[in-house]
Amino acid sequence: MTLVLDSSALFEMQDLPGDDCVTVPGVWRELERHGDKRIAYWEGILRTSSPSEGSLSEVRKAASGSGDSGRLSETDIELLALALELGSPLLTDDYSMQNTARLIGVECIPVAAKGIKKVWRWRYRCLGCGKTYNDDIKECPVCGHGLKSVRGR
Numbered sequence: 001m002t003l004v005l006d007s008s009a010l011f012e013m014q015d016l017p018g019d020d021c022v023t024v025p026g027v028w029r030e031l032e033r034h035g036d037k038r039i040a041y042w043e044g045i046l047r048t049s050s051p052s053e054g055s056l057s058e059v060r061k062a063a064s065g066s067g068d069s070g071r072l073s074e075t076d077i078e079l080l081a082l083a084l085e086l087g088s089p090l091l092t093d094d095y096s097m098q099n100t101a102r103l104i105g106v107e108c109i110p111v112a113a114k115g116i117k118k119v120w121r122w123r124y125r126c127l128g129c130g131k132t133y134n135d136d137i138k139e140c141p142v143c144g145h146g147l148k149s150v151r152g153r
């Protein structure tokens with residue numbers, strides 16, 4: 001089963017919840033804007049797809065009918081349209097997206113739901129000396145090099 005993921009799902013999760021996960025181009029821009037260190041990791045396992053104009057306009061119509069238009073970003077609309085087009089569930093905790101999804105018959109799975117979050121955590125390893133840290137600090141206090149996210153246990 002294909003799952004569509006929004007950026008809040010990616011911020012929240014430690015790993016993808018399925019083998020076939022897809023997102024829209026706008027989500028990558030949001031991850032970049034937040035300086036997410038896991039972009040390279042997600043890029044290796046997460047597909048990107050853009051919805052058609054037809055599904056986009058269907059979502060816009062539903063959102064304006066429900067009054068959610070103002071609360072949905074262009075990226076939110078793309079995600080809903082992609083989920084609609086693929087007939088796939090959408091992983092999101094966003095209320096307006098959930099509300100609009102209901103109107104167009106897209107199933108939403110809340111990210112906070114049991115089983116979605118994985119148990120392991122991210123750790124951050126210094127590219128210079130190799131020391132690892134639990135927190136995403138800007139640079140290594142020992143040698144001043146940058147850090148890279150790695151899977152911890």
Ligand SMILES: [Zn+2]
Binds near residue numbers: 127128129141142145
């Ligand atoms: Zn270091």
